[in-house]
Every structure is written in structure tokens, then in C-alpha cells.
Amino acid sequence: MMYYYHYPNPPHTQPPVYPSNHYYQPMHRQYPQVDPNVFKKSIKTYRLLMDQGSLLLDxxxxxxxxxxxxxxxxxxxxxxxxRLIKSIGLKVPVKTKYTPTGVTFELKAHTDPHAPPNCCTLRVELQWGS
Known part of the structure; x- marks a missing residue:
């Protein structure tokens, strides 16, 4: 059974109706003022991790x-x-994962009371096999 529309245009070809332009004005969001203190503490803590990573590599x-x-x-x-990794005497905890082809050391700085919680992780990935 076929239906015929007697409109000037069938409904699916009608031009879309858009709301007036005031709905599409860009919204100006208000953001809080930035506070770099946590970022600065993270940077300082990461420097400690890099120093510890350097000791590890040495x-x-x-x-x-x-x-x-x-x-x-x-x-x-x-x-x-x-035991071998602990014998290095690093000031941060180290997780060691290894495979036949490589080793990963993950140094975390969550022990520093002045650092933001879980702020920083240094991952050292080294290849030791093929």
C-alpha cells in the first residue's frame, strides 16, 4: 500500500527549524583561579624520584x-x-617486574608527607635480553 503526501514537501524534506541565535552564543565559563602549589610540590617530589632513579641506574x-x-x-x-634492590638503599619504594627480555622498576613517591598523595611515579624500563 502506498501513501501519498499532499503537502508542498513531504515531512522528511522540510527544512529543519533551528532555535534563534541566542541559544548558540558561546558560553563564557568561569574557572577558578589556578593554584600552582600542588604542581610545584609534584615537581619537587619528581626531582627526588629522578635522583633516586639515578642512584638505581648507577x-x-x-x-x-x-x-x-x-x-x-x-x-x-x-x-x-x-633483596638486591633494597640493598641499594633508595629512599622511595621500588616495585620490580621482569621478563626474559627486560626489567621494569617503578619508583613511587607516596612516602613523602609533603608530596600530594600519589603524585608521582618514575618508571624505568630496561632491556636485558632479546
Whole structure:
């Protein structure tokens, strides 16, 4: 059954009706004044993480230490890997994850009482196999 419209234009071809222009004026949002204090604390805390990361890299590059770490990881000896990393004496907690091809150290700065909570993480990813 076919229906025929007797309108000048069928409803689906009618030009759309837009509201008047005042609805489309850009809205000027009011934002609060910026406060860089948390950002400054995060930057200061991240500098600490970078210093600690530098100490980590220095120790990882020591002859003998690298072999001990890689051997313990290859054997799946997590407690020895953790002991070796703790022996470096870093001031921030370190999470170590490793695979046959690489190792990741995640340094977090949540122990600093002056830092914003969970503000900063330094992730060091190194390849040690192919």
C-alpha cells in the first residue's frame, strides 16, 4: 500500500527549524583561579624520584651487581631480586617486574608527607635480553 503526501514537501524534506541565535552564543565559563602549589610540590617530589632513579641506574651498572640481579631474575628468585634492590638503599619504594627480555622498576613517591598523595611515579624500563 502506498501513501501519498499532499503537502508542498513531504515531512522528511522540510527544512529543519533551528532555535534563534541566542541559544548558540558561546558560553563564557568561569574557572577558578589556578593554584600552582600542588604542581610545584609534584615537581619537587619528581626531582627526588629522578635522583633516586639515578642512584638505581648507577648501582645497576656496577660490575657484578648486574649479573647477580639478572641471575636471580632468571631463576625466578623474587626474594633475592627484592633483596638486591633494597640493598641499594633508595629512599622511595621500588616495585620490580621482569621478563626474559627486560626489567621494569617503578619508583613511587607516596612516602613523602609533603608530596600530594600519589603524585608521582618514575618508571624505568630496561632491556636485558632479546
Amino acid at each position: 648501582r645497576l651498572g656496577d660490575p657484578g651487581f648486574d649479573v647477580k640481579l639478572m641471575t636471580a631474575a632468571q631463576q625466578g628468585n623474587n626474594s633475592e631480586v627484592d
